[in-house]
Amino acid sequence: MYSTLARVRCNGIVGRSLINQFSRNCCALPEPNGPTVKTVIPGPKTKQLVQEMSPIHNASTIQFFVDYDKSIGNYIVDVDGNCLLDIYTQISSVPLGYNHPDMLQVFKDDHNLKSLVNRPALGILPGSDWPAKLQSTLMSVAPKGLDMVTTMMCGSCSNENAYKAICMWYQKNRKGTSDFTQEEMESCMKNLPPGSPDLSILSFQGGFHGRTFGALTTTHSKYVHKIDVPSFDWPFASFPVYKYPLEENVAHNQAEDKKCLAEVEDLIEKYAKKGKPVAGIVVEPIQSEGGDNEASPEFFQELQRIAKRHKAALLIDEVQTGGGPTGKFWCHEHFNLDSPPDVVTFSKKMQLGGYYHNLDLRPAQGYRIFNTWMGDPGKLLLLEAVLNVVKRDNLLDRVNKAGAKLKSGLLAAEKEFPAILNSTRGRGTFLAVNAKDTKTRDEIVNRLRQKGIQSGGCGDIAIRFRPALIFTEKHADIFLDRFRQVLKEL
């Protein structure tokens, strides 16, 4: 049956009725039964398009051009007719795979279409159903204990605005009032204290929080992200570097936690003395660009206690981890924190950016956290479809099952190829494994592509797994088979 569909797909003529039938009958999209590679990737048509694009837009990072009409479910189809199993999903931003019927339905609705086309300045003129939609979408999956949300557009602007909200909150607490002095109002217009106070946001080595000036100051993943760009003098601490398997390295890993937490506390004290007090700490639950570096629940619990002790806010950046791939909707739910984090930022799989918080983090005055669009109703409507499918199809269950299968396969591969692989780690399908060095990692990713697997690296030596939430054990098997072929060839 699947091979028939595979052929049908290659001709790009899977019709709505067939899709509907499959959705109804087996909750599976009419995917091919496996990848098909017809050319070296990038193929000749991609190369032609890169030539076409280069004179008008940077095209140097393009992996291949995609036929999004033909891509389906977990499979991405390129312009040369290659059909790849996608476990990277547009840098972890595609929740339901390609052309999910529920997402294709959203704008068939006339009201939804008008909500998309008539894009409002949400901060001043939202549509009539905006409060109800916020409630039924973003608030329906709000991290426990966080009652409010502020909508944005992407991960960087979500973090930037969360940093601003944290600075405003910190100043309010420090001064004991939300009111401004004349001196503050005047000095901020000149970029000078006290109106523009010398506050800092503490981050971690290996962290990634975006690429605009504030966010980039807290990003420490790769030099190519940062070089030549001015930076604030803000502190950053070491992040634990664990040894795997975890159960055999308990003492080492606990010592790592302890060392890094002590460093955090030292830096907070040092920067307070320096006149640049730490208003907030930003941390990813898993450092997703920096190498899928994990830390223990105990690390995060203690980090929160340190933040509270020093009256700094704790911001958990769930831009890449949020939306289900770790097997819980938010990765920090795995940490059993004493109390909710002060801020949780999101984007990517959530379709639009933003941050969750409580009333204390909402500035007393309007127009302080503000921009023209403040999000996008069109994206919220897509999120609505995503969340409905996640709930209806129990996709978090599926993530946990597929993740368990994938992880045990990676551990087996590690055992079979100990000179090449190590340190399998992660939660749900949000997994990673290290190659012995950068060259080998890059070689594996490239060879996988040639065998029909679209994967990606992170950090210096990790291969990261970021399949869609509709990835199943069957897809894990397909991947593991190709992975083993590649490892044998090395």
Place this chain on the structure above:
Amino acid sequence: MYSTLARVRCNGIVGRSLINQFSRNCCALPEPNGPTVKTVIPGPKTKQLVQEMSPIHNASTIQFFVDYDKSIGNYIVDVDGNCLLDIYTQISSVPLGYNHPDMLQVFKDDHNLKSLVNRPALGILPGSDWPAKLQSTLMSVAPKGLDMVTTMMCGSCSNENAYKAICMWYQKNRKGTSDFTQEEMESCMKNLPPGSPDLSILSFQGGFHGRTFGALTTTHSKYVHKIDVPSFDWPFASFPVYKYPLEENVAHNQAEDKKCLAEVEDLIEKYAKKGKPVAGIVVEPIQSEGGDNEASPEFFQELQRIAKRHKAALLIDEVQTGGGPTGKFWCHEHFNLDSPPDVVTFSKKMQLGGYYHNLDLRPAQGYRIFNTWMGDPGKLLLLEAVLNVVKRDNLLDRVNKAGAKLKSGLLAAEKEFPAILNSTRGRGTFLAVNAKDTKTRDEIVNRLRQKGIQSGGCGDIAIRFRPALIFTEKHADIFLDRFRQVLKEL
């Protein structure tokens, strides 16, 4: 005829066939023949929705909730049934008014719908038609002499990324190479020079370039935008403060230009000595948030010469002025510059953000100007519809005609109410007039709303005009009539 339509609209049952008929027959949307106000604004339904929204999202800046299904053309309809002539258009971001039939058609096309729903990471996996679409949309209206574009999402991230590109360009020129030293690669990871160099971007008092940390450092419009947020130590110069009418104040205004330009040059020298060289100058062609402050073509010509002399880039921020409202597609086309600016940023009416530039401003290495989404194909498709209509319906002509009518009406009002109004200024429909003080300005804007005109202020005392490109002389008449009523009541 129009009054019939007005009644039809109030019932919200204008059908597609009627819209199509109107588009075909007279290039006008089935608008009402004027505003209708039924309640005090904000009305009871808006107040109810504000109550509903406040517990989950800041709602303190909401003017009213909108029925976007019923809004049409130049008219915005609120949830209480009030129908207002909109000359503010979502902070100047709506090019073709509400529910334009050409925009509603875009996602009826299956390929376009799939381009919207399957949102790619454009920097690595663009769709097959992305280069052709860039060419036929953004490049078809590229400022003369700028051959390339980098797509983004909003105004702030466009400016932030343009600042980064400018810093990279400046360092390349300073060092005579695009290569990195080991020391640069290592130091940037610690936010230290030479990898994170102490460069600056020079801006102007009264300027607005966004609200993320880098952009906000260059924003100097209102304290509420900036207070409590840390800032870079970057220089900012005075912007000319003109007297009107221009023809009667030539000497004063020329002296203003001269004074401000001298200040720019002084600051560049001062910051070079301070070890924070100016890599670029950012300026709006009209300071659009800071009060619709204009400067002469000669000011901009000389500013460009100063930038060149000091090897700094000139960035013209056309986020609010771009896309036609000044009667030319880009406002800086009015300036007759010696050569193209180095960078032009855009967003708002353009549906997505980005910046135009040349090869020299493109970093030699990939992944330096990069983020997950790098724009949005769904928004580019809407822009395609916008540009087609702008060309087909000669909307720049319409802007110039409607603008001339509106401006002469404002000048007449100034003459009739000299104690209240002064300093009518602007180009196309991108106009402003000052009230005698802030209180009066706010009073005028509020009373206008109650008379069916949705307008907005900027700076301390200006009323700004930001109608859609489909605003006509007829709409100008309607506005001027209500405006005169308000002025008489004051």
